[in-house]
Amino acid sequence: MSNDKISVALFGFGCVGQGLYDVLNHSEVLQANIAKICVKDRNKERKIGAENFTFEKNDILNRKDLDVVVEMINDTKEAFEIVSTAMKNGINVVSASKKMLAEYFEELYKLQEENKVALIYEGSAGGSIPIIRTLEEYYDNELLSSIRGILNGTTNYILTRMELESKDYGDVLKDAQESGFAEIDPWLDVAGFDTLYKTCLLAVHAFGVVLKPDQVLNLGIQNISFDDIRYAREKGLRIKLIGSAAKQGDKYRVFVMPRFVNKEDELYKILYEYNGVEVEGAFSCKQTFTGKGAGSHPTGSAVLSDISALTYRYKYAYKKLKKQRARLNGNYNAENLLDTDFAIKVYIRYTDKKELDALDIRNVVEEYRSPGVNFIIAEVGFKSLYALKGNRESKVFVCAVE
Ligand SMILES: NC(=O)c1ccc[n+]([C@@H]2O[C@H](COP(=O)([O-])OP(=O)(O)OC[C@H]3O[C@@H](n4cnc5c(N)ncnc54)[C@H](OP(=O)(O)O)[C@@H]3O)[C@@H](O)[C@H]2O)c1
Secondary structure: OOOOOEEEEEEOOOHHHHHHHHHHHHOOOOOEEEEEEEOOOOOOOOOOOHHHEEOOHHHHHOOOOOOEEEEOOOOHHHHHHHHHHHHHOOOEEEEOOHHHHHHOHHHHHHHHHHHOOOEEOHHHOOOOOOHHHHHHHHOOOOOEEEEEEEOOHHHHHHHHHHHHHOOOHHHHHHHHHHOOOOOOOOHHHHOOHHHHHHHHHHHHHHHOOOOOHHHOEEOOOOOOOHHHHHHHHHOOEEEEEEEEEEEEOOEEEEEEEEEEEEOOOHHHHOOOOEEEEEEEEOOOEEEEEEEEOOOHHHHHHHHHHHHHHHHOOOOOOOHHHHHHHHHHOOOOOHHHHEOOOOEEEEEEEEOOHHHHOOOOEEEEEEEEEOOOOEEEEEEEEHHHHHHHOOOOOOOOEEEEOO
16 A cells, blocks of 8 residues: 555445545545445435445445545444455455444454454544544553543533533433434434443453443433433532443453543533543553544544554554453453443432332432432442343433442
8 A cells, every 4th residue: 555645435425424525635644546435325415426426335345456445334234244345355444333343343353364454443432532542552551440431422412411501301302403413313322322332342442352232231311301410410410421441350340321420520521522531540540532522524534544544554453352362261251251240339210119120229328209209329230230221111210329
């Protein structure tokens, strides 16, 4: 690959694809020729000429003159097909599709090794925050103890507006949908799945731990109400949706959950659509990275940075992952990596006590009941919270008390 003019083909010309197109056209350093852009909908109006597009993936995947394939589509299975075929054909790939990357991580890792190609994906977690390469390179030898972050701009935007404007969830969500800060179907964001995929990817690069998204607990803010915000406010706290991975002996506690954070916490100050990631190491102590976590140009700029990295033959070395594999000697499964056997102190707001039946409540430290609002603060067996993962029927709101 030459540094002068690299040949790039894109899959997807939506929010991220168009953002990349713009930042590529404004880049004075990286000279790239966009060979073709593959999209799906033949009837959609495009901002640029029809000669730039194809609707047939093999028009790109069968080409021999490409340096990089950039995958930015919103179809997980198809994204995996495209990315794996490109790698099998010996082409380096950049991807922004966190769900696809998290769900197929094992397969994608193998494909990189077998085909001696690079797959890099800085735009998939933290948007414009360069966190994956930082974990991979800067924290290469550092003994990291934990990583925790606000990784989803939509939910942080909703939580911020609820608090600062004293509004209820439904009203802010509706507004956010109208102004483009939330999807028409917000489930993946508000139920914590988007944060889950990103947390799984960060766990790989922070600790070398590969977990399937369905093995990791994610609770979201879909059941939050202004009562919860008021409760936090009265105590000088804020509620943030946080994905975290922390070393616990020779296992890891990895989960996504709303949490109360206090004013001293750097994540307290991350507002609206901004993201923040705090990394804690044995020697570096706490460091926080903040920036726009999503959006067309911020994500496009992270993707551009990946394309640029490929021009100097960058690839993730996955040293921590290789070390974990060697340590576990083949027994590289969730039971050996994931610590779920602990109690966690949580605030639970509920309507009917029956809603708590599925939970292993061990020790109630505070209880409040009124005609409108009921909540408890209790130590709960962590494993039992999996009953609420992706559970559309449950109406309880759970928030970790730190
Ligand atoms: N939006 C963000 O801020 C952001 C941030 C980080 C990561 N991501 C990830 O980046 C990816 C793209 O997100 P987005 O927001 O740009 O999505 P989007 O705005 O919905 O655009 C999706 C694009 O994918 C194309 N597409 C869908 N299926 C395809 C197929 N089978 N073959 C070729 N093209 C196909 C669509 O084609 P048509 O134009 O023909 O419909 C469209 O151009 C997703 O995985 C998302 O999770 C997004």
